[in-house]
Amino acid sequence: MKDHRNLIGRLIRRFRLQKGISQMGLAELIGVSYQQVQKYESGKSSISIERLLDIAEALDIPVSRFFPSEKELLYEEESPYGELTEEEKKLLELFRRIKDRNTKKALFRILEGIKD
Amino acid sequence: MKDHRNLIGRLIRRFRLQKGISQMGLAELIGVSYQQVQKYESGKSSISIERLLDIAEALDIPVSRFFPSEKELLYEEESPYGELTEEEKKLLELFRRIKDRNTKKALFRILEGIKD
DNA sequence: ATTTTATACAACTTTTAGTTGTATATGTCA
DNA sequence: TGACATATACAACTAAAAGTTGTATAAAAT
Numbered sequence: 460m461k462d463h464r465n466l467i468g469r470l471i472r473r474f475r476l477q478k479g480i481s482q483m484g485l486a487e488l489i490g491v492s493y494q495q496v497q498k499y500e501s502g503k504s505s506i507s508i509e510r511l512l513d514i515a516e517a518l519d520i521p522v523s524r525f526f527p528s529e530k531e532l533l534y535e536e537e538s539p540y541g542e543l544t545e546e547e548k549k550l551l552e553l554f555r556r557i558k559d560r561n562t563k564k565a566l567f568r569i570l571e572g573i574k575d
Numbered sequence: 576m577k578d579h580r581n582l583i584g585r586l587i588r589r590f591r592l593q594k595g596i597s598q599m600g601l602a603e604l605i606g607v608s609y610q611q612v613q614k615y616e617s618g619k620s621s622i623s624i625e626r627l628l629d630i631a632e633a634l635d636i637p638v639s640r641f642f643p644s645e646k647e648l649l650y651e652e653e654s655p656y657g658e659l660t661e662e663e664k665k666l667l668e669l670f671r672r673i674k675d676r677n678t679k680k681a682l683f684r685i686l687e688g689i690k691d
Numbered sequence: 692a693t694t695t696t697a698t699a700c701a702a703c704t705t706t707t708a709g710t711t712g713t714a715t716a717t718g719t720c721a
Numbered sequence: 722t723g724a725c726a727t728a729t730a731c732a733a734c735t736a737a738a739a740g741t742t743g744t745a746t747a748a749a750a751t
Binding site for chain 1: 738739740741742
Binding site for chain 4: 597598599609610613617619
């Protein structure tokens with residue numbers, strides 16, 4: 460019973476973060492306070508069908524992703540980064556070729572320096 | 576906004592009737608008053624995720640059927656009897672072979688006479 | 692340093708889910 | 722026939738929870 464709340468909440472949070480949207484951002488998109496979004500994510504407040512549809516639309520994902528089947532559930536739960544785009548896969552592939560620790564560190568220093 | 580409520584409500588009613596369950600029956604299965612089930616069906620009360628999962632379980636259908644895609648929606652909306660079992664298809668097939676009106680009427684009188 | 696951004700949580704208010712009570716229609720069975 | 726059961730509908734009330742506002746903290750940005 461409460462499990463569902465927590466699962467849905469965790470998924471909302473995950474999908475939101477994947478899209479790079481803040482609680483405030485999502486809150487504005489669906490028309491509630493960001494504190495209310497916190498309650499959705501933490502499972503302290505239950506979510507109506509309408510709200511879930513609002514959220515799915517705001518995050519641009521099909522509602523069905525909030526109701527993963529057994530098999531899909533495992534995937535949703537265990538792959539915190541979700542599906543990777545081709546670009547991201549390439550990034551990982553290239554990054555994993557780097558053997559030298561210092562080279563990796565240097566890369567991160569560069570990445571951390573980027574502001575846009 | 577309210578449209579969703581009404582759609583979900585109509586689907587609950589349809590699925591319930593397809594299973595031959597009364598409002599009271601469903602109410603008991605999900606642990607609310609039958610009057611509350613009425614509100615769900617009429618769209619006067621919104622439904623939480625948990626409740627919808629309860630209902631889906633009680634009616635023994637996957638939740639996904641409450642969120643039909645565009646194409647499926649048309650089907651759900653326009654086929655009030657839902658999918659037919661093989662037995663029911665056969666029944667229809669045999670019934671449609673009957674040409675004589677009086678024979679049909681006689682059949683219905685028989686059916687109406689059955690009490691179990 | 693201080694201002695902005697993101698998140699967290701407690702306390703309060705308002706909305707509404709859910710209940711109870713009553714009414715109507717249909718079918719059952721003495 | 723009429724009493725009895727079943728199925729649905731709707732209004733009025735209560736209890737519960739959705740949703741708000743206010744305050745606190747940490748980490749980035751300027």
